[in-house]
Amino acid sequence: MDSLNCLLILCVLACSASFSYAEMQPKVGVCYGDLGNDLPSRQKSVELIQTLNAKRIKIYKATPGTLKAIQGTDLQISIMLPNDLIPNISTSQTLADIWVKTNVVPFYPKSKIRYLLVGNEILSNQPNSTWFQLVPAMRKIRNSVKKFGLSKVKVGTPLAMDCLESSYPPSSGAFRADVRETVIKPMLQFLDRTKSFFFVDVYTYFAWVSDPINIRLDYALLQPTNFTYTDPVSGEMYTNLLDQMLDALVFAMKRLGYPNIRLFLAETGWPNGGDPEQLGANIYNAATYNRNVIKKFSATPPIGTPTRPFAVIPAMIFALFNENQKWGPGTERHFGQLYPNGSHVYPIDFSGKTTNYPTLPKPSSNGKLWCVVAKGGSANKTALAAAVSYACIQGNRTCDAIQPGGKCYKPDSFIRHASYAFSSYWTQMRTSGATCSFNGLATLTSKDPSYGSCKLPSVNL
Secondary structure, eight states: OOHHHHHHHHHHHHHHHHHHHHHTOOOEEEEEOOOOSSOOOHHHHHHHHHHTTOOEEEESSOOHHHHHHHTTSSOEEEEEEOGGGHHHHHTOHHHHHHHHHHHTGGGTTTSEEEEEEESSSGGGSSSOTHHHHHHHHHHHHHHHHHHTTOTTOEEEOEEEGGGEEEOSSGGGOEEOTTTIIIIIHHHHHHHHHTTOEEEEEOOHHHHHHHSTTTSOHHHHTTOOOSOOEEOTTTOOEESSHHHHHHHHHHHHHHHTTOOOOEEEEEEEOOOSOOOTTOTTOSHHHHHHHHHHHHHHHTOSSOOEETTEETOOOOEEEEOSBOOTTOOSSGGGGOOOSBOTTSOBSSOOOTTSOOOOOOOOOOOSOSOEEEEEEOTTTTSOHHHHHHHHHHHHTSTTTTTGGGSTTSTTOOSOOHHHHHHHHHHHHHHHHGGGTOOSOTTTTEEEESSOOOBTTBOOOOEEO
16 A cells, blocks of 8 residues: 555544544533523523533423524533333334424524433333333434434433442442343443443432442542542442442443443532431532532543543533422422522533632531431331340440430330430441441431430431
8 A cells, every 4th residue: 555545544534533532522511401480591591501611401301492592502412302202102103203303303403413312211210111112212213313314413311320230349230130131232232233322310419328428428529539449350440439330330231242332421410409308418519529520521631430541421410400390309409500590509610621619618517317216127126125225235325315314215205215225326336337227227317306305416427
């Protein structure tokens, strides 16, 4: 081969690589939900997104007004197809064509629509037939995308981390047995064949709050520390919980024969507020986590994860606004970067270029934990009495308050006395290795079990 031909081939490869990288530059976006009765107009909301320097936007329904507001911007768009449309679309190419023709074609390519997401966390719902209609619906939407010549649009579906039955250590990552062969494997085959992404919603907040004693908060917040975790099988070393969770998915896909499907972090975030008993939900932690996410996923060259170093992982932060009509605990209404009036909950720059932010006041506490009688723990009175006896002879005056005449004796309730004994024992002895278990009779709670003038001992996080 002569030198001229070699040069031409190298130029073509370089241009191809350059184009691919341009499409896959590290960019962080925001999820735009509208479950609020006090939110700005769609046009104003898009303008606010641009002031945040976000480069991507995810919308949960294909509202024409929203798509028109985004039109003409540089925002790359993900559009979600609602869960309730999946059953009918899974069996009708005509309905898939109508949905794409109505909700995508009129806005493409003036709007940078790049991803169509079929459903939202379908496998997190109770077992139902929609699970098995998911991949057929994805195929139908993909056929429609090809039919209308939407060459830059990928089709996928976002799943939550509960699609895994094992995630710790990351090398043990495995999909749930009830969907592994019937749903996940056909989905991975589809994503691999169409060169799409495995879209996943990952919240280190929920992992931390489920086990705040054993999971370090700074590790969940992606804060740089001296703490690391090494996977005993793969040997990979982790410096934050998010990488652990993402790599568990990589290992799970590899276990099914699909080691190279790209990841797309479809949702992540941290609540800036919540109900009184909800741990760690505050502005300081939300700002810390989301700023660290932006820093990680907008870095050039890309950082990736331990099993996929330097891989570009597109990321979306949930959410744009605090949405006051979302159902569920208080945290659900406090994931926003902005208040409904458009003001910042805390300063944040989605470009990743801002490194010095104004100092935020650190909370005096991330909540409290008590050790109390578990649900069903009162069924075996003999075992419970033995556990209380054990707790009361340990430590320093562990159960004085529940003795006759003590400040927590009345009302004379065995269950309340047991909870006091457990909490008093655990708070005194946990630094020596004590746990809140008592052979399954006890459990941790963030809801204050104190009564009257009796304040149960607690651990401040």
